[in-house]
Amino acid sequence: xxxxxxxxxxxxxxxxxxxxxxxxxxxxxxxxxxxxxxxxxxxxxxxxxxxxxxxxxxxxxxxxxxxxxxxxxxxxxxxxxxxxxxxxxxxxxxxxxxxxxxxxxxxxxxxxxxxxxxxxxxxxxxxxxxxxxxxxxxxxxxxxxxxxxxxxxxxxxxxxxxxxxxxxxxxxxxxxxxxxxxxxxxxxxxxxxxxxxxxxxxxxxxxxxxxxxxxxxxxxxxxxxxxxxxxxxxxxxxxxxxxxxxxxxxxxxxxxxxxxxxxxxxxxxxxxxxxxxxxxxxxxxxxxxxxxxxxxxxxxxxxxxxxxxxxxxxxxxxxxxxxxxxxxxxxxxxxxxxxxxxxxxxxxxxxxxxxxxxxxxxxxxxxxxxxxxxxxxxxxxxxxxxxxxxxxxxxxxxxxxxxxxxxxxxxxxxxxxxxxxxxxxxxxxxxxxxx
Amino acid sequence: xxxxxxxxxxxxxxxxxxxxxxxxxxxxxxxxxxxxxxxxxxxxxxxxxxxxxxxxxxxxxxxxxxxxxxxxxxxxxxxxxxxxxxxxxxxxxxxxxxxxxxxxxxxxxxxxxxxxxxxxxxxxxxxxxxxxxxxxxxxxxxxxxxxxxxxxxxxxxxxxxxxxxxxxxxxxxxxxxxxxxxxxxxxxxxxxxxxxxxxxxxxxxxxxxxxxxxxxxxxxxxxxxxxxxxxxxxxxxxxxxxxxxxxxxxxxxxxxxxxxxxxxxxxxxxxxxxxxxxxxxxxxxxxxxxxxxxxxxxxxxxxxxxxxxxxxxxxxxxxxxxxxxxxxxxxxxxxxxxxxxxxxxxxxxxxxxxxxxxxxxxxxxxxxxxxxxxxxxxxxxxxxxxxxxxxxxxxxxxxxxxxxxxxxxxxxxxxxxxxxxxxxxxxxxxxxxxx
Numbered sequence: 067x068x069x070x071x072x073x074x075x076x077x078x079x080x081x082x083x084x085x086x087x088x089x090x091x092x093x094x095x096x097x098x099x100x101x102x103x104x105x106x107x108x109x110x111x112x113x114x115x116x117x118x119x120x121x122x123x124x125x126x127x128x129x130x131x132x133x134x135x136x137x138x139x140x141x142x143x144x145x146x147x148x149x150x151x152x153x154x155x156x157x158x159x160x161x162x163x164x165x166x167x168x169x170x171x172x173x174x175x176x177x178x179x180x181x182x183x184x185x186x187x188x189x190x191x192x193x194x195x196x197x198x199x200x201x202x203x204x205x206x207x208x209x210x211x212x213x214x215x216x217x218x219x220x221x222x223x224x225x226x227x228x229x230x231x232x233x234x235x236x237x238x239x240x241x242x243x244x245x246x247x248x249x250x251x252x253x254x255x256x257x258x259x260x261x262x263x264x265x266x267x268x269x270x271x272x273x274x275x276x277x278x279x280x281x282x283x284x285x286x287x288x289x290x291x292x293x294x295x296x297x298x299x300x301x302x303x304x305x306x307x308x309x310x311x312x313x314x315x316x317x318x319x320x321x322x323x324x325x326x327x328x329x330x331x332x333x334x335x336x337x338x339x340x341x342x343x344x345x346x347x348x349x350x351x352x353x354x355x356x357x358x359x360x361x362x363x364x365x366x367x368x369x370x371x372x373x374x375x376x377x378x379x380x381x382x383x384x385x386x387x388x389x390x391x392x393x394x395x396x397x398x399x400x401x402x403x404x405x406x407x408x409x410x411x412x413x414x415x416x417x418x419x420x421x422x423x424x425x426x427x428x429x430x431x432x433x434x435x436x437x438x439x440x441x442x443x444x445x446x447x448x449x450x451x452x453x454x455x456x457x458x459x460x461x462x463x464x465x466x467x468x469x470x471x472x473x474x475x476x477x478x479x480x481x482x483x484x485x486x487x488x489x490x491x492x493x494x495x496x497x498x499x500x501x
Numbered sequence: 502x503x504x505x506x507x508x509x510x511x512x513x514x515x516x517x518x519x520x521x522x523x524x525x526x527x528x529x530x531x532x533x534x535x536x537x538x539x540x541x542x543x544x545x546x547x548x549x550x551x552x553x554x555x556x557x558x559x560x561x562x563x564x565x566x567x568x569x570x571x572x573x574x575x576x577x578x579x580x581x582x583x584x585x586x587x588x589x590x591x592x593x594x595x596x597x598x599x600x601x602x603x604x605x606x607x608x609x610x611x612x613x614x615x616x617x618x619x620x621x622x623x624x625x626x627x628x629x630x631x632x633x634x635x636x637x638x639x640x641x642x643x644x645x646x647x648x649x650x651x652x653x654x655x656x657x658x659x660x661x662x663x664x665x666x667x668x669x670x671x672x673x674x675x676x677x678x679x680x681x682x683x684x685x686x687x688x689x690x691x692x693x694x695x696x697x698x699x700x701x702x703x704x705x706x707x708x709x710x711x712x713x714x715x716x717x718x719x720x721x722x723x724x725x726x727x728x729x730x731x732x733x734x735x736x737x738x739x740x741x742x743x744x745x746x747x748x749x750x751x752x753x754x755x756x757x758x759x760x761x762x763x764x765x766x767x768x769x770x771x772x773x774x775x776x777x778x779x780x781x782x783x784x785x786x787x788x789x790x791x792x793x794x795x796x797x798x799x800x801x802x803x804x805x806x807x808x809x810x811x812x813x814x815x816x817x818x819x820x821x822x823x824x825x826x827x828x829x830x831x832x833x834x835x836x837x838x839x840x841x842x843x844x845x846x847x848x849x850x851x852x853x854x855x856x857x858x859x860x861x862x863x864x865x866x867x868x869x870x871x872x873x874x875x876x877x878x879x880x881x882x883x884x885x886x887x888x889x890x891x892x893x894x895x896x897x898x899x900x901x902x903x904x905x906x907x908x909x910x911x912x913x914x915x916x917x918x919x920x921x922x923x924x925x926x927x928x929x930x931x932x933x934x935x936x
Binding site (some may be wrong): 104105114129150179187193201235283324325331332333336406418440441442445447448449450455456457461463473475479480489490491493497498499 | 516636757766927
């Protein structure tokens with residue numbers, strides 16, 4: 067621990083001198099040293115740290131709320147819009163939810179140390195794969211201050227040190243939360259470098275964080291598409307990306323109409339702003355005249371604007387003409403594009419051409435079509451007869467979610483604790499040598 | 502298939518016009534289209550393609566050997582050294598081994614479609630993870646022409662399209678092998694774009710291949726460290742890297758001396774040029790005076806040069822003084838650095854500081870030390886009481902190996918067919934919606 071405190075002092079000196087790259091390097095060194103200690107920490111110690119943070123946050127709730135009030139006041143002065151202010155705001159119940167969240171993460175099984183596929187080989191050695199932490203994780207996020215604690219708890223539980231860089235509008239809140247985290251770490255004797263909240267709003271800190279592969283093993287950006295694209299472009303460290311969700315539901319002719327109706331309405335209207343919300347509905351031609359008018363009535367009740375292909379417009383005169391942009395759009399709004407297709411092959415082709423490989427669903431009673439859709443659609447979640455809104459770490463039973471990956475390598479789809487780990491090979495022998 | 506042939510014609514036109522970037526883009530488009538077909542190919546079809554390639558290669562063996570003779574002649578004229586010429590040379594038995602290799606890959610289980618961790622969730626949906634191809638894989642390698650067929654077969658078996666860029670010195674051999682591959686694909690009706698050997702020695706082809714994320718999902722460079730570092734630095738596509746192997750064996754005081762001797766000799770002398778060869782031996786002080794003189798005699802018989810710390814030199818006067826560079830060296834040669842340490846903690850610290858996180862072993866009879874070493878050493882392979890030379894896809898039972906990854910994300914250690922796949926979530930419901 068003394069080592070970590072030395073790093074912290076050094077970091078503070080660089081920060082005071084305005085040398086942001088040197089400050090970030092000092093944080094990186096502290097994180098790397100802490101990662102070695104965390105790798106060795108058993109589940110009990112990590113859970114005690116999470117519980118200690120929860121206790122410290124409960125005891126400091128008023129200070130966190132005071133800091134947040136400061137951020138809110140500054141946000142209002144700076145003219146932040148109401149959606150942003152809502153994400154920034156902490157209330158007593160939101161802080162309670164953060165405390166609960168810490169205890170829930172403590173209750174999750176520890177993925178570290180799990181050994182899979184252990185077998186004896188003809189040479190007499192035993193080989194298996196052991197799950198181990200990645201090392202140091204850098205997380206770059208925007209306004210919501212509760213992400214600070216959520217990210218810290220998931221990284222800690224999975225045995226990783228982390229560098230957390232939140233939005234500048236939440237800096238006072240994040241500093242207050244960081245204090246609780248540091249107190250919790252110290253309570254159980256874990257190094258301060260295990261969780262470090264970047265204490266400058268200077269944008270150079272982000273550039274430095276994504277350019278030090280010697281100290282950071284992976285970057286997880288959480289925010290809008292443009293932030294994530296910029297970070298991916300500039301990073302010299304691997305990035306787990308979450309880009310867009312242009313999700314589809316395809317309703318086949320054999321679909322149970324009541325299930326199709328429920329799923330299509332839920333996938334669009336359950337929440338508009340989430341990445342697993344349906345943006346384009348594909349309807350098999352023979353069932354379109356039965357289903358589309360009824361669906362349109364349901365969408366009208368929710369105030370959803372409809373845009374459609376020619377065949378859709380023939381059935382639903384209220385639908386605006388859908389353009390090429392509509393098929394590519396992630397509306398994140400009460401707007402839906404509808405296309406009538408001739409069978410599943412056309413639906414799959416449309417999904418392949420316009421989709422973002424995030425989450426796509428089929429509604430069908432046909433066994434063989436379900437089986438083909440599942441194999442042939444190349445998306446991070448492929449769903450048969452359920453709403454796209456299920457594509458979520460909690461719904462999938464991961465117990466937690468640090469994000470949803472639209473990458474194919476390492477982690478794909480909802481990322482829980484396991485996505486923050488890797489596997490190394492472990493070999494047990496009794497003197498074996500290669501012949 | 503007509504689509505693929507159109508792409509091939511277009512590619513040829515660009516190549517004839519000397520427009521390498523446009524040529525590579527055409528190959529990329531063909532690969533992406535072929536990847537969609539390969540995703541849908543069942544194991545039977547893929548295996549038939551591999552068998553057809555084997556038959557075509559057997560029938561065209563003389564043409565492949567003639568082409569190779571041309572490469573060899575040109576190589577000699579260009580003054581290639583004997584090691585490089587040996588890697589370039591094909592003989593009747595090497596071609597037979599390539600044919601056998603194809604049939605072995607055909608006999609491996611197909612990882613695609615495997616579903617893991619399928620469970621019912623409280624919502625009533627069933628969720629699991631299905632193994633699926635990555636898509637398009639770009640492989641950049643050096644002189645050995647048999648890599649062309651090996652890479653093609655592993656990519657095909659795992660359902661991926663591939664772009665293969667071999668060394669310019671093997672261009673005639675690779676073109677002849679490419680013909681056999683194309684004939685085999687055509688025999689079973691798979692698209693020509695499934696396996697494409699880059700038909701230009703222009704270095705711009707590499708730059709283009711690593712800069713088209715729209716067509717290539719991952720790059721696997723196989724070659725020297727400087728090639729891999731350059732590609733990783735410049736790539737706009739994820740890279741699965743294989744950097745250096747600075748591997749250690751630590752002999753604890755409780756080690757069985759005969760096992761320690763066998764392992765330390767095998768790990769160094771079984772082969773000098775491989776990445777899993779031991780480069781530094783760490784010996785616990787209390788066992789050093791017993792073990793080191795005997796070890797030194799064994800190494801002397803193999804002509805291994807010894808470099809040691811002061812305490813090693815006190816026991817082995819023939820050892821040269823080891824410098825800071827020696828602790829970091831991947832010799833790939835009959836040279837060994839030796840350090841006497843005071844216990845396992847010092848050994849682990851040394852490995853953490855100087856190792857490359859590739860493969861590290863302990864020789865011990867102490868249960869608790871073995872358990873700690875296994876948990877605390879952060880290497881892609883951690884071995885107890887066996888030679889580091891076991892860190893190999895075949896020895897681990899992967900059935901094949903496309904390389905050894907020194908990365909932590911996606912694939913770590915020996916990479917077999919599974920490392921060329923990813924997992925998507927599959928969900929089965931019966932009308933469920935999010936509440």
